[in-house]
Amino acid sequence: MIEIQNVSKRYPTGIQANSNISFTVEPGEIVALVGPNGSGKTTLMQQILGVLKIGEGKILIDGKENNMRNIAYIPQSPAVYPALTVRESLLATTKYLGVPKKEAVKRIESVLERTGLSGNAQQPTYTLSGGQKKLLSFGCMLVQDATNLVMDEVTSMVDVVTKERIWQLILEEQKKGCAILLSSHDISEVKKLCTRLVVLKRGSVIFSGTPQEVHNEYCRFTIHVDDAARTQAILDESDCSYNNEDDEFSIVTQDIIQMLDLLHALTKSVAICSLNCEHPAFYDGLLSMLKKKEEV
Ligand SMILES: Nc1ncnc2c1ncn2[C@@H]1O[C@H](COP(=O)(O)OP(=O)(O)OP(=O)(O)O)[C@@H](O)[C@H]1O
Numbered sequence: 001m002i003e004i005q006n007v008s009k010r011y012p013t014g015i016q017a018n019s020n021i022s023f024t025v026e027p028g029e030i031v032a033l034v035g036p037n038g039s040g041k042t043t044l045m046q047q048i049l050g051v052l053k054i055g056e057g058k059i060l061i062d063g064k065e066n067n068m069r070n071i072a073y074i075p076q077s078p079a080v081y082p083a084l085t086v087r088e089s090l091l092a093t094t095k096y097l098g099v100p101k102k103e104a105v106k107r108i109e110s111v112l113e114r115t116g117l118s119g120n121a122q123q124p125t126y127t128l129s130g131g132q133k134k135l136l137s138f139g140c141m142l143v144q145d146a147t148n149l150v151m152d153e154v155t156s157m158v159d160v161v162t163k164e165r166i167w168q169l170i171l172e173e174q175k176k177g178c179a180i181l182l183s184s185h186d187i188s189e190v191k192k193l194c195t196r197l198v199v200l201k202r203g204s205v206i207f208s209g210t211p212q213e214v215h216n217e218y219c220r221f222t223i224h225v226d227d228a229a230r231t232q233a234i235l236d237e238s239d240c241s242y243n244n245e246d247d248e249f250s251i252v253t254q255d256i257i258q259m260l261d262l263l264h265a266l267t268k269s270v271a272i273c274s275l276n277c278e279h280p281a282f283y284d285g286l287l288s289m290l291k292k293k294e295e296v
C-alpha cells in the first residue's frame, strides 16, 4: 500500500512542483496520475521512490516511512545499462536486490517470456529500439517481484501491440494484489486500466475519484447521415460542439437530454445511417475539467 500524506515539494530553483498532495493506493488498485506536462507527476513518483527528498509531508509504503524494499519503479525515460545484454540487465537488478541465484534465474526466465523479450535476451541494450528499452525497463520492474509498483508513462514509445501486452501484464500484477500507481497521457489507457484517478494541475490535486465520477453528463455520439449539409445546418443552430470528417459527425452535448433532443430534430430532416454513443464521455469530461480549472 502506498500512502501519500500532505506532500509538498519545492525545488531549490523556487519551482513549487507539488502542494499538499494526499491519496492512497490500496493493494489490488490501479490509480492513474493524470495531468498536463509539468504538473508534478514525475516529481511525486520520485519522492515516493526516495530518489528525491520528500520535502513536506509523509510517504508510507506498507505502513512505514523510508521503506523501499517492496516498491519497484519504471522511469519515464528508460534507464538501461548500455554495455549489458537484456538478460544481464535483469540479472543486475536481482543482484542489486540480493535475490538468491536460483530464484533470480526463475524470475528472469518468466519476465523474458512475459514481456516477449526472450528473443532479445543476448542483445546488448544499446542496440535495442526505443520501445524495446521501455519494455526492458518494465521487465526490470517486474523482476523485483514487489507488490507496490510505480510506473511513469509506462506505454509511451511503444507500439499498439506492445501496449496491449503491457496492459495485460499490469492487470495480471493487479490480480496478484499489487498496489499500482501509473502516470499516463493516454486517456484510453487510463479508462481501460484504472480503478481511480488523481488529476494534478500545477502540482495540486484538482480531482480524485473513479472514472465514472469524472463527469456523468457529457455525451459524445458519432453519426453517419444521408445529407451532410442539412445536418451541419441543424448542428449550427444548436449549442453542441461537433466535428465533421468525411461526413462522419462527432458531436458532444452537455447531457443525455440534449443528445436525445438533437437526434429527434435530426431525424425529422435526415436519415441517420449509423449511430455510436458514449455516455458519460470520459475524454470530454476530463478535458473540460482541466480547461475549467485553468480558467479559475
Ligand atoms: N530537477 C528539477 N529542478 C527544478 N525544477 C524541476 C526539476 N524537475 C522538474 N522540475 C519542474 O517541476 C515541475 C514538475 O515537473 P514534473 O517532471 O514533475 O512534471 P510531469 O507532470 O511529470 O510532466 P510530464 O507530463 O511532462 O512528464 C515542472 O515545472 C518542472 O519544470
Ligand SMILES: [Mg+2]
Binding pocket: 041, 042, 043, 076, 152
Ligand atoms: Mg513526467
